[in-house]
Amino acid sequence: MRGFPIQLLSHVRGLIRRAPSSRLYVAPALAWTNPTTISYSEQVKEGNFDCNSLELNEIGVLRVLTSMKNDPCFALSFLKRIERNGVLPSVKAYATVIRIVCSWGLDKKLDQ
Secondary structure (H helix, E strand, C coil): CCCCCCHHHHCCHHHEEECCCCCEEECCCEEECCCCCCCHHHHHCCCCCCHHHEEECHHHHHHHHHHCCCCHHHHHHHHHHHHHCCCCCCHHHHHHHHHHHHHCCCHHHHHC
16 A cells, blocks of 8 residues: 555545545545646645645544644644645534643643
């Protein structure tokens, strides 16, 4: 099985399924709207994530964030990246990130 070179997508690997037509799609968190918009060379570049080619919903964002509970910096990075691409995260998404940050004791660093 070919792994994703992009760290972000490696966290949603468990959500990937094969469609009957053998085209890859990710459900329900992410759904390809146009699978040809991201070239292989773009995928190889680390951190290159085209949020415009993916449809994100609240449940999917929460699942991805929850899967990142062992890496709070990565969860914050994911949240900022989808914000930059015009997706407005829900209050639950922010609460999930706050919960992850607090569980690692990083909230104490903010107070200092």
